[in-house]
Amino acid sequence: MLNYLLITLCLAHVAVCQDHNPNIVVILTDDQDVVLGGMNPMKNVHRFIGNEGTTFTNSFVTSPICCPSRASFLSGLHVHNHMTWNNSVSGGCYSRTWRKLETRTFATALKDSGYNTFYAGKYLNEYGVHATGGPEQIPPGWSEWHGLVGNSVYYNYTISNNGVPTYSPDLYLTDIIRDLSLNFIENQTESQPFLMVLAPPAPHQPFTPAPRHQGVFSNVTTVRHPNFNIAVNDKHWLLSMPPAPLPAEMIPDLDKVYRSRWESLLAVDEMVADVVEALDSNSLLTNTYLIYTSDNGYHIGQFSQVYDKRQPYETDIRVPLLIRGPKVQKNVTNDQPVLNIDLAPTIMELAGLLPPKSLDGKPINFDSLNKDFERNMLVEYYGEGRDGTVDPSCPWKYDSDNLAQCYPEYDCKCQDSKNNTFACLRHISNRINKKYCSFADSENFTEMYDIDNDPYELTNIIDKELPSVKHWYKLMLSQMITCKGYSNCDNPLQQPRIYG
Ligand SMILES: *[C@@H]1O[C@H](CO)[C@@H](O)[C@H](O)[C@H]1NC(C)=O
Ligand SMILES: *[C@@H]1O[C@H](CO)[C@@H](O)[C@H](O)[C@H]1NC(C)=O
Ligand SMILES: *[C@@H]1O[C@H](CO)[C@@H](O)[C@H](O)[C@H]1NC(C)=O
Ligand SMILES: *[C@@H]1O[C@H](CO)[C@@H](O)[C@H](O)[C@H]1NC(C)=O
Ligand SMILES: *[C@@H]1O[C@H](CO)[C@@H](O)[C@H](O)[C@H]1NC(C)=O
Ligand SMILES: *[C@@H]1O[C@H](CO)[C@@H](O)[C@H](O)[C@H]1NC(C)=O
Ligand SMILES: *[C@@H]1O[C@H](CO)[C@@H](O)[C@H](O)[C@H]1NC(C)=O
Numbered sequence: 001m002l003n004y005l006l007i008t009l010c011l012a013h014v015a016v017c018q019d020h021n022p023n024i025v026v027i028l029t030d031d032q033d034v035v036l037g038g039m040n041p042m043k044n045v046h047r048f049i050g051n052e053g054t055t056f057t058n059s060f061v062t063s064p065i066c067c068p069s070r071a072s073f074l075s076g077l078h079v080h081n082h083m084t085w086n087n088s089v090s091g092g093c094y095s096r097t098w099r100k101l102e103t104r105t106f107a108t109a110l111k112d113s114g115y116n117t118f119y120a121g122k123y124l125n126e127y128g129v130h131a132t133g134g135p136e137q138i139p140p141g142w143s144e145w146h147g148l149v150g151n152s153v154y155y156n157y158t159i160s161n162n163g164v165p166t167y168s169p170d171l172y173l174t175d176i177i178r179d180l181s182l183n184f185i186e187n188q189t190e191s192q193p194f195l196m197v198l199a200p201p202a203p204h205q206p207f208t209p210a211p212r213h214q215g216v217f218s219n220v221t222t223v224r225h226p227n228f229n230i231a232v233n234d235k236h237w238l239l240s241m242p243p244a245p246l247p248a249e250m251i252p253d254l255d256k257v258y259r260s261r262w263e264s265l266l267a268v269d270e271m272v273a274d275v276v277e278a279l280d281s282n283s284l285l286t287n288t289y290l291i292y293t294s295d296n297g298y299h300i301g302q303f304s305q306v307y308d309k310r311q312p313y314e315t316d317i318r319v320p321l322l323i324r325g326p327k328v329q330k331n332v333t334n335d336q337p338v339l340n341i342d343l344a345p346t347i348m349e350l351a352g353l354l355p356p357k358s359l360d361g362k363p364i365n366f367d368s369l370n371k372d373f374e375r376n377m378l379v380e381y382y383g384e385g386r387d388g389t390v391d392p393s394c395p396w397k398y399d400s401d402n403l404a405q406c407y408p409e410y411d412c413k414c415q416d417s418k419n420n421t422f423a424c425l426r427h428i429s430n431r432i433n434k435k436y437c438s439f440a441d442s443e444n445f446t447e448m449y450d451i452d453n454d455p456y457e458l459t460n461i462i463d464k465e466l467p468s469v470k471h472w473y474k475l476m477l478s479q480m481i482t483c484k485g486y487s488n489c490d491n492p493l494q495q496p497r498i499y500g
Contacts, residue, residue, distance in 0.1 A: 022193060022350060023188070023287060024195045029200060029203065029265070029294040030204040031205075034319060036258070041262045045292050049290050049322040061339070065296060066296065072340050073343055073344070076359035077341060081484060093124055094126035107139075110347070111141050113351065114192065117194065118195065118196040121173070121197075123148065125151045128158065134165075138160070151204075152204035155208070156170075172267065174268055184196065203261035207263075214263060217262045220262060229302075230303060235460060236420070238420045254307060258300055261298075286326065290325065293320055299311060308415040317426065327350075337426070344359060371430045377428070379425075385402040390412075394412035402417055404417065448462040
């Protein structure tokens with residue numbers, strides 16, 4: 001069956017019939033933003049991937065949080081279809097439900113078709129812990145496995161080396177991922193194509209740079225866009241929590257977080273250069289695709305928030321995406337709207353496979369000149385609340401199990417709440433650049449932004465939009481939130497679109 005499909009593809013697209021299937025290398029960082037300048041320190045990524053390939057300017061994730069976003073990346077499915085709702089096992093993260101879906105990722109597809117597959121670094125937040133089967137378990141799809149147990153850290157971690165847990169107190173994790181990658185590449189030849197996923201912890205909290213990079217950006221401060229540390233009154237409940245603006249004493253902390261994130265990314269940037277060099281010196285580079293992206297964005301101080309993700313704003317849902325490879329245009333930008341669920345079908349197609357129609361994403365269109373696009377992208381987030389995350393010294397005692405991450409060092413400002421649960425449509429065409437978000441809170445709060453006119457999302461235009469337009473977004477969103485499969489998720493109303 002597979003051979004038949006490949007032959008059919010070959011007849012349809014001659015390019016698929018190249019002598020050797022291409023190699024594919026994905027670098028997936030943790031919490032790297034693009035809106036706040038998170039790509040600025042990545043000189044090698046720009047040089048070796050951006051200038052040699054395509055930089056996507058409209059790349060988004062299905063959810064601004066690690067585990068749900070990573071599950072979407074691996075499976076090509078929306079959150080409501082892979083049912084990894086949050087970062088806990090109870091919320092689906094590396095749960096039994098996920099482990100059934102895990103037999104159908106881009107990795108299993110490529111491995112089954114003859115690829116040698118390699119993973120190193122953070123996987124899903126609850127991988128390797130006792131409750132989900134421990135580090136002896138190797139996720140299907142990987143011939144060589146070096147998955148990090150648990151969430152991102154820089155030191156003092158356990159890696160499952162092909163099912164053998166190995167504890168390391170003092171080796172900087174990004175450098176270990178680099179070394180494992182280089183060893184793997186050393187042993188690759190043209191005779192068997194390979195897939196590699198490298199998932200370093202940077203720039204995730206606690207933002208620890210390699211010792212050689214400490215202080216490199218000591219004079220860098222966080223960006224102060226017009227939405228930096230302003231009080232807002234037209235946004236959902238959590239955003240109106242005090243203190244707003246944040247007290248002046250907190251700003252140096254935000255600057256420190258910003259520069260530490262940049263410093264922690266320098267080891268990733270070096271890793272990319274080393275990987276490219278190793279591919280080149282083993283004569284593998286010309287037949288390799290390199291994909292650089294992140295699991296979600298990040299905010300630092302916007303609208304008087306502290307620093308985190310989990311919000312529907314551009315800082316949190318936009319991610320870097322740069323791709324180079326044999327069939328990718330060089331040194332260009334591409335404005336087409338892309339979601340992280342598109343990567344699985346894209347990788348399958350690059351490997352000469354037909355992506356199943358059951359995936360919610362679609363292969364990326366690499367034609368940077370094509371401006372004839374329109375897409376409604378669904379972003380889902382399920383707010384967290386947990387007993388014990390509100391410090392006793394904080395004033396929010398009344399319903400503390402509905403709140404999360406309210407620490408005294410944040411002046412008790414909470415970073416999440418159960419009713420910070422939302423679904424958004426991110427609508428982009430050559431003429432439209434809007435966002436419509438609906439919150440599952442007691443007010444059914446709705447936010448809408450015209451990003452072209454208001455890139456910093458300073459004004460919620462929900463009361464200014466025409467009722468017919470609002471009605472259309474509401475209807476579209478209600479369909480998207482239960483959509484299934486690419487043709488349904490791409491246009492669930494199955495009717496001509498209201499905009500050209
Ligand atoms: C390493 O991690 C263990 C388990 O999480 C913890 O008990 C220990 O204090 C950590 N050690 C260091 C040096 O951080
Ligand atoms: C590379 O191949 C050599 C020879 O087959 C083998 O001894 C070595 O363990 C391999 N290294 C890795 C990292 O797989
Ligand atoms: C930071 O700025 C100060 C004052 O302008 C300067 O003296 C110092 O050399 C700078 N440090 C770095 C690492 O650039
Ligand atoms: C990439 O394009 C820019 C202008 O868009 C140009 O300045 C630069 O030299 C180009 N780089 C390469 C490697 O082609
Ligand atoms: C994660 O999701 C599950 C299932 O919806 C829920 O029971 C749990 O409370 C959530 N976790 C947090 C911390 O909110
Ligand atoms: C959101 O949840 C918090 C905590 O339970 C509650 O105090 C607040 O009233 C809720 N707001 C809305 C709009 O639902
Ligand atoms: C919110 O939406 C629900 C379901 O559509 C509805 O039953 C409820 O009355 C709405 N609440 C408010 C405050 O508008």
